[in-house]
Amino acid sequence: MKGYNFAYLDEQTKRMIRRGLLKAVAIPGHQVPFGSREMPLPYGWGTGGIQVTASILGSDDVLKVIDQGADDTTNAVSIRRFFARTAGVATTTATAEATVIQTRHRIPEKQLREDQIIVYQVPQPEPLFRLESSRVETKRMHGLSDYGLMHVKLYEDISRFGQISISYDYPVMVNERYLMSPSPIPAFDNPKMDMMPALQLFGAGREKRIYAIPPWTRVKSLDFDDHPFRTINASHPCGLCGATDSYLDEVVVDNHGGRLFVCSDTDHCAERRAAGHVGADGFREAAE
């Protein structure tokens, strides 16, 4: 594409971001400030993730972009096309074929490999954001590993609701040192982060922060000994492929309250259906 550098950003910017990424990888879970650039889409639309992806993309890479697990939503399509045009890289919807996966709000069901990188879009990198409004204070808390306040929040949840009520963006301890926001992925996805073989990078454009989890790092969701963290499986299987262990979206199909529960991860679902799995509503989709 004429007039633009490979993957849109100039090389100096990429270098600056890569330096930030190296620092982030060296200190798992620690937030590194970076000089977030003006991108051709507004804050809140993934500018942080895009800048990270732009900085690490090479001409041989294969890029997958998902939004809430789906390759075919507007945002995922836009971002994928953006990189196709500015970098000319190959793109894919198949998780297994991708070398770089940019994601908003989900981790793919398929386990990632050591040769893959997953880039998360992060709206608010500070896990203590709602509990402590002073940035000076949260910086100090991170620096001193002083995270009692986060546990107080969990305690409050249990005292009020009988259980920890956080369903997404569930706080984690990375490498037993830093408290981190995993971005608004569902709590269901948290266990995938623990000892993941792939490199995990996080970019927050508006807040101008980068953080990272190197491969094979311990990531533990916060909990109490007598109220341990547990994921909750949906009570329905996927209507299309019959999967019982994936994260489901609820889809309204008509004006009469009809609904369908389908895998949020579109690639995962497609793969299962291609392999012959059929869900209870699978025939219905084929018929339409």
Place this chain on the structure above:
Amino acid sequence: MLQTRALTKSFTLHLRGGLRMPVLSGVDLDVRAGECVVLSGPSGTGKSTLMRSLYGNYRAESGSILVRHAGEMVDIAAADPRTILAVRHETLGYVSQFLRVVPRVPALDVVAEVLLTRGIDQDTARETARSLLLRLNIPSRLHAIPPATFSGGEQQRVNLARGFIANHPILLLDEPTASLDAENRAVVVQMVRDAKAKGTAIVAICHDADVRDVIADRLFTMSPYQDAA
């Protein structure tokens, strides 16, 4: 047990332009175990001052106040605050003329507290306090009430219980029977006798001639600014 040498004490009233009031001058006093010495002399001769000096409440200007504490002689006049606290805790007891009232604490606990700080368990401490209060004719119904509303005589009896309960080897009594009726005076006299029998050394101020005659083994007469043994 207790010995003062050349004890001197004066007060400088800065609010009166630095007016100096000498009270004690070269006081030598000896008290042995099991003995009760009553300080006598007209008002203003420094009996109370001497007593408070013995307790370390007033700080001596010069001279020494030797007290047998934990097998050694400790000079109260020269000791650091921690040592004085230790001496007061284990060796030296003081029954002042008036009960210093602490809000909210029931009479029983005012007395029992003394034993609690000695590591005695709460039940035993309370039981001992109870019997002592009863001996001093403070009825059970008053035990759970803070002494602030008690009469002067009742307060003084709580004070006495507090002073006697710990069995200090040396006891300082400032007007122990002042607000008491005949019956209670007799109780106190007996308590003093019991203490003496246990080897307690007692220094007392007592204006009541009858009581004084009964409890005193010796009088220590004080006169203005001067003293003779």
Place this chain on the structure above:
Amino acid sequence: MTEPTLLSGRGLNLKFGSITALSDVDVDLWPGEMLAIVGESGSGKTTLLNVLSGRLVPDNGVVWYREPDDRLHDVHAMPAPVLRTLHRSDWGFVHQDPRQNLRMTVSAGGNVGERLMARGARHYGDIRATALGWLEQVEIDANRIDDLPRTFSGGMLQRLQIARTLVTHPRLVFMDEPTGGLDVSVQARLLDLIRSLVTRLRIAVVLVTHDIAVARLLAHRIAVMQRGRIVETGLTDQVLDDPRHPYTQLLVSSVLSA
């Protein structure tokens, strides 16, 4: 013969611009004792408290703290994380205004449990039970454990602050006018509570107050400050009954009694 001190300040000096806040102050605190620092406004007593607790750095002078293992630490030379940990565990600070030390949007139980959680307590049931126990100790109705401090009276807030501070069994607690601004009956209750807790738990306390009656009631030793200097120090009853320094005599004679 004398046992070692728990906390000692030597040669403390501090000026705020041209105002002398502390001038050659030496102070000692022994384990399990309560020291009252009294003085009027501007005497430097709160400044001294802040210097002793590491919150303010003196211009010169040193504050030593002795750990249970007998090691001495220079409070102002400690790295920030160490001082912060100390404040959350072995030390406590009770502010005059309890709101400064409480999280008003967190329940009473959460407030009391926070220091435990900050220290690594991870069993919800145990934390809650400990919090309940402490609420009982400070005479707050157990039913209020899930209530927000917003709904508490001034006296209750102060008692909650005390529970929150003592939950980690600190060896040393700094108190800045803990009964300031409270109604008299509320004060009495609070003072009694402090007295019994401190005695029972053998906590060393540095208490700053302008109220001599509070010092008389609670403290073993007292230091009288005037214009940045300690003018007299000794056992509480000694200093208050036999005041020697002119300022102390003025202070003692000025106290109204009911």
